[in-house]
Amino acid sequence: MTDLEAMVNVRYMVDDVDAAVEFYTTHLGFTLRTSAAPAFADVVRGGLRLLLSGPASSAGRPMPDGATPVPGGWNRIHLIVDDIATEVTRLRAAGLTFRNEIVSGPGGRQILLEDPSGNVVELFQPAR
Template structure:
């Protein structure tokens, strides 16, 4: 049901490259693909909308600003073994913004898709 899914939109530089990256590195599956304008992929209840500059989401705002990839907003994927995931992704050449950070709630790291959009991998602390 639509209300049981979470939709996140990312502006991307290359829709096809982004679809391939999310499938190969983070286990998403393709829902639809209208590259170069738009595609969407899914992982569990998360539907990720990948919008290129030719998509309706890529149109300039009334003040002339253009939607663009990057920034710091992100979605979080919970993993059971963060170190193993990081090692696997580093071996595939995935770019990270930082090293693993540990806090009272668990450990996290930030990685980037090919357009510079951020994804957080998070491993909850034991007992959480």
Template structure:
């Protein structure tokens, strides 16, 4: 069981570990913990530990060739989605989708250099609840 002082860990298979490290640390605020390129790197952002596994890593070798990627993605909450989109476009990045709005907020999908998806999500701003009146 994970305790509050531990990370939630996700593994992404990538074609180029160095390119993935640059993407996550330069554009999305991750910090490099371990760089064992070209096989593997470990980056963190808050409680998320992202393992970036290149073709030579044990994580990649455990996956059968031709296994299709799912629609899974990491979900990063942002304060201002439009500002983030502008910042990333100015850095030369392109998105996998347009902005999608729903009852919970707005989101857009950003592919990393290997095509893994990152969801940038701005929660809907809900009005503050009015406390019940006291009798």
């Protein structure tokens, strides 16, 4: 098994590969693995490999029915944080966009952050 096969791989469609790489590496602790911008790049964090596919990538090609893959939606990666309030303050100070405010539930607290293309990243602080 290769290192890539041992990782969880998630693909996000993005409008701008360079902007997405900047977002994930600057704000969320990912490391750039490879880049073929403007078509594609992949970034890693722990066991997660995030494939960032722009409109020029093979993943961005229209489907047989003509539908074009686009960013956004509600599926998301889920990142555990130690202190959600501190993370939200830091990310808001950097000018980043959230879909909601912090909400609390039986398992912990969460908020939905948007990347530059509107893809969702859930920040989650487990209940203690």
